[in-house]
Amino acid sequence: MSKEWPLWEVFIRSQHGLAHKHVGSLHAPDGEMAINNARDVYTRRNEGVGIWVVRAADIVSSSPGDKGALFEPANNKVYRHPTFFPMPEEVKNL
């Protein structure tokens, strides 16, 4: 067997108007074959109207250790949510 096929991450748009969503991964020698394989592996039951494939090696991701630094600052900013501001019952359309 020659060299191993690269890994691709597959994203499917399930309906017009919705965002592409990650559904899984697969191996393929190039992008064209990755789309073909993604069609067979992930859309056998009308799951999609569009496919993105991205080489897994090209994805940059945060690591579990960075969770605190990245996400904790949002914890004490509850005022970013509309429910932080109670509104009087009689005031409408807010």
Place this chain on the structure above:
Amino acid sequence: MYAQLVETGLKNVRSLDEMSPEERAFQARIDEGVKIEPKDWMPEAYRKTLIRQVSQHAHSEIVGQLPEANWVTRAPTLERKAVLLAKIQDEAGHGLYLYSAAETLGVTRDQLLADLHSGKAKYSSIFNYPTLSWADMGAIGWLVDGSAIINQIPLCRCSYGPYARAMVRVCKEESFHARQGYDIMMSLCKGTPEQKQMAQDALNRWWWPALMMFGPSDAASVNSAQSAQWRIKLFSNDELRQRMVDQTVPQAEYLGLTVPDPDLKWNEETGHYDFGEIDWEEFHNVLRGNGPCNRERLQTRKQAYDDGAWFRDALVAHADKKQTAQAAA
């Protein structure tokens, strides 16, 4: 089950005192029901056990295509043929989801396939039995895929994220498999006496191997206890097998077929069916490689892989050529 007798490599279940601080934090996450993801720290034994379990599961899906392939060209109608092909294609898809999940644990696809082809990795005992008549397509969907569903539904909640997510996809598709099998059985049982006899014969041959799929009682197994603590095994083999018997016996009764077990009896007290002794010698013999079709299955699988080598190589050559042309442009 699809993964049978999975080794953890441990002699006893790790207690909290024996654990390192990292391991204790890991176990606490699992106990809280938080999923473990590929980049999270995990004990080496957890990682290795999961590779064994998930890859065995994947291999079973792939080898599981072979007994059914026998009937693609012999299906009784074009519709049955199309349905059977769709089911077999699903099995290939399930194998691919599971290989992808196994790879997140740090093993390569080529290594996984090499282990299957060398005979080092196992797959479920059930696929080493022959498919002698069309009725076997019915019995396999009904009993084998039915058992697989019972095993896989709890695994949708297992502790390892990629495995759990693969199981969700698999389970969604698996009930089509069970139903198409039962539909074949219903047609045969409503047909001529000879057709009904075919259905009975298939049930006779597949019943006990299907019960064996769940593996021997693991009430006293260290491996199972450790896997339960890690939440990669959520019910004991006996519990799952009992569930299979309880739900399948009424289905057999509806078909007017007789389950080939003289000891099978409804137990009013326990609310479950009692059933006869399973021949575990046969099970171990199949696992050792001496089932009716072990050699043929592996040989067919290897040949399919080898016969496709020129095509895979051509795809790589084409991709390389395109990349070189792109780089030059």
